[in-house]
Amino acid sequence: MKIMIAEDDFRVADIHEQFLQQIDQVKVVAKARDAKETLLFARQYQPDLLLLDVYLPDQLGVDLLASLHAQLPSMQVILITAATEKDVFVKALQQGVTDYLVKPITLARLKLAIEKAVTLKEWVNNQDPITQTIADQFFQSKVEATSHTIDLPKGIDQLTLKKVQALLKEQTEGETAEAIGKKFGASRTTSRRYLEYLISVGQAKAQLEYGIVGRPERKYWPV
Numbered sequence: 001m002k003i004m005i006a007e008d009d010f011r012v013a014d015i016h017e018q019f020l021q022q023i024d025q026v027k028v029v030a031k032a033r034d035a036k037e038t039l040l041f042a043r044q045y046q047p048d049l050l051l052l053d054v055y056l057p058d059q060l061g062v063d064l065l066a067s068l069h070a071q072l073p074s075m076q077v078i079l080i081t082a083a084t085e086k087d088v089f090v091k092a093l094q095q096g097v098t099d100y101l102v103k104p105i106t107l108a109r110l111k112l113a114i115e116k117a118v119t120l121k122e123w124v125n126n127q128d129p130i131t132q133t134i135a136d137q138f139f140q141s142k143v144e145a146t147s148h149t150i151d152l153p154k155g156i157d158q159l160t161l162k163k164v165q166a167l168l169k170e171q172t173e174g175e176t177a178e179a180i181g182k183k184f185g186a187s188r189t190t191s192r193r194y195l196e197y198l199i200s201v202g203q204a205k206a207q208l209e210y211g212i213v214g215r216p217e218r219k220y221w222p223v
Helices: 010-020 035-045 061-071 086-094 107-125 132-139 141-151 158-169 177-183 188-200
Strands: 002-006 027-032 049-053 076-081 099-102 204-210 216-222
Touching (some): 002 010, 002 035, 010 027, 010 107, 027 035, 035 049, 061 076, 076 107, 086 099, 099 107, 107 158, 158 177, 158 188, 158 216, 177 188, 188 204, 188 216
Parallel strands (some): 002 027, 002 049, 049 076
Antiparallel strands (some): 204 216
């Protein structure tokens, strides 16, 4: 996912960029300092997602939403603002922003917003029909996230589980827990814990295969 940052304070923009560099599947392609650059860079870099500050020096970010969506209809926008006025929120809501973050924001909340945008992009690109369950996962994401967190057993983190699920879906010939763990920066033990959990809920399967030296390896596939 290509991400652009529109923020006039270069220190804040740098902090956002450094944080985004730690997240898989995303890449910062440009940083704009005002409304003029935001429109220009959006056309030039064609980002999938824009982190848009409300108080840009030459124009309110919320007033750019119509123009941005006109030139890039599929681009998602996460609005970041210190504004507490209700009219700003209403404008953002009417223009279909993906998320709305009020400063000072925490990195955990920003990460949640990015994960939501990545998931939405995957849903849009997927050819499967949109069911009520899938719709609820987006429009009622807060409720769903809470219920999922409660239901997950000890030692299973929701965001890490999503990464493992995504990696598992890429497997066509089966993969070991150690190999999958390396892909998301975890030990073989941690990786296997998540994979065995996915087996327990019917989202994965495994079988033993014998390598060249005859030692059996447990390999995992998505169901």
